Amino acid sequence: MEEPKVYSLSEISRHTSNKDCWVLIKGKVYDVTDFLEEHPGGEAALLEASAKGDATEDFEYVGHTIKAIRMMSKYCIGFLEGCDASQDTGISGTVKEENEWASLAAKSKHGKKPLVSMNLFEYLLAIFIFVVAFVAWYNLNKASS
Ligand code: HEM
Structure with a gap:
């Protein structure tokens, strides 16, 4: 099996343009260049997160769905050096549920009580x-x- 690629922070920080955009999330490196235009949260969100160095906080703050998490593996190109590649990055534990009917029923769009x-x-x-x-x-x- 092919060894996962390992990148340094300085290497990752060289890919922050809309022609070549990498994001670092929980120790994993994602090449999202082809995804920039499709990203439902917009191109700017990804570019800003990329320029920041580590996009983990921003990614988690948004609270992506399981659907988004599943999409990520498609763009993963490797790991940040020093990160254990075999370790579960634990992203799934931080996201909102894909099926949000229950929570939508419990509170309105603006977070008000029903x-x-x-x-x-x-x-x-x-x-x-x-x-x-x-x-x-x-x-x-x-x-x-
Ligand atoms: C490989 C990385 C990423 C993938 C595959 C991805 C995918 C998605 C998808 C599918 C959505 C639609 C909503 C959902 O299903 O959760 C979304 C929304 C969004 N994403 Fe990302 N995303 C990624 C990284 C990021 C990063 C690093 C940021 C930084 C802030 C970000 C910001 C947002 C925002 C602001 C929204 C809109 C949320 C809303 O309107 O409720 N995303 N993303």
């Missing part, structure tokens, strides 16, 4: 208030007839 959101205690309290109100209404009705 209009109706109750926990068990609130449910029981609502039922209790309803029962008390019903009993009071029933007793009042009975007394007046």
Whole structure:
């Protein structure tokens, strides 16, 4: 099997243009030149992250989906020297889920709470208030007839 290529930081820092763009994420080096135009987060985000030296923080801050993580292997060209190539870079643990229906249902696009959101205690309290109100209404009705 072919040995993974190992690059120094100074070598990686020579590839920061839109004609030749590498990004370093969690010790892995990605040649994203062909992906610049397709990147849903825009070309500028990748170029800026590339110029920064280590794009890990920016990449994680965005919170890429599993779909994006799967795409990455296609662009991986090697490792930063000193990084253990056999080690799991752990990127998958830092991303948001691909299927975001559950979280979208829980909060709106702007991070606001949904209009109706109750926990068990609130449910029981609502039922209790309803029962008390019903009993009071029933007793009042009975007394007046
Ligand atoms: C090989 C590396 C990368 C790949 C394959 C990749 C792929 C993707 C994909 C598929 C998306 C669409 C949303 C998703 O599925 O998560 C996305 C969104 C985005 N990416 Fe990347 N990305 C990479 C690196 C980076 C880096 C280094 C940055 C630096 C800031 C970045 C910034 C963004 C931003 C800002 C968005 C838009 C997020 C949004 O609108 O919610 N990406 N990327």
